[in-house]
Amino acid sequence: MSSVSQTFMKLFRGSSGPDAVPAQGSQKLTRRSSGLGELTRSWESAEDLCVLDLGSTSPANIRHFTEHGHRIYSEDLLTASTDPDLLTKDEQGNVILDSRKFLADNLVYPAAHFDFVLCWNLPDYLDESLVKPVVGRLWSVLKPGGMLLAFFHTRDAGPDSPCHRFHIVGADILEMQKIVMRREARRGPTGAVHTAISDGFQLQRVFNNRHIENLFRDFASIKFFLARDNVREVLVVR
């Protein structure tokens, strides 16, 4: 079982060794986001919005929305996906994550509940077996006309692109913070207690435009914004 656990953690942490040790500092970079700018124009005049933030808990984002009288839901799906209880095997015996169990414990909301979903870079770092089921669930919890913002790395970003969390600090300005170490004791499938390290999530794949369009094919419209930092911002409307 230990080798399975090691494989599992490797999915998220990448190669082990000194480079895998996370920086403890919380260095923050700012970037302009055209997608966020467009979302801001949509929610500026609205009242009592319901927003789902799928990144790490961000005090800045919670403040941003609650200050304007909106409701915000925070759910860190990437961290939730590191739960060892999700480990299962497919018909070929490959280790995958159980998407049914994942969706039974996460993203449990009424249909058509949210006006906006901030997906950030989740699809790039989420395990393959969870990406489509999660996008399907997001479609159902978004209101018709609701919008979802997601970021995808372009091929140029390379496989070692660090996983960031995003804080809204302006109408179209985001502060990016490399995810810092967070250790949590969890009980594994054998009953043994493991230390889950939700740090250093590895880029799982690079989606091209066609993949992205396929991923969001059930949505009504999709808009791409190519940013300078090898990130493709995608704004989809249900």
Next chain:
Amino acid sequence: MSTPASGLAQIGKSVVIKGELSGSEDLYLDGQVEGSIALKGNSLTVGPNGQVKASVDAKAIVVQGKLEGNIQASDRVDLRKSATVTGDITAQRISIEEGAFLKGKVDIHRTDAK
């Protein structure tokens, strides 16, 4: 990490309570509680060792430990950096330190300034 003020009602880290917990004074809770907590008009502090599985209703709530359940505060909620909260929060004001974990809704109910 804040420590409880002397004279404050305390539940130590070895104490386990299952059921309804209510009172009319401020409480520092560093043990385990499962059920519900009602301290209307008073404050609750869940210490760093505190593990709460309960709905909580108080004037002010500070969380340093683990809390699973909905939080209703007539004044403010304060999630410190070591806090892990799973549940919906309704309050007039909220403060969340960098590093705190929240899975749930934040709903701010403001009373209009006079």
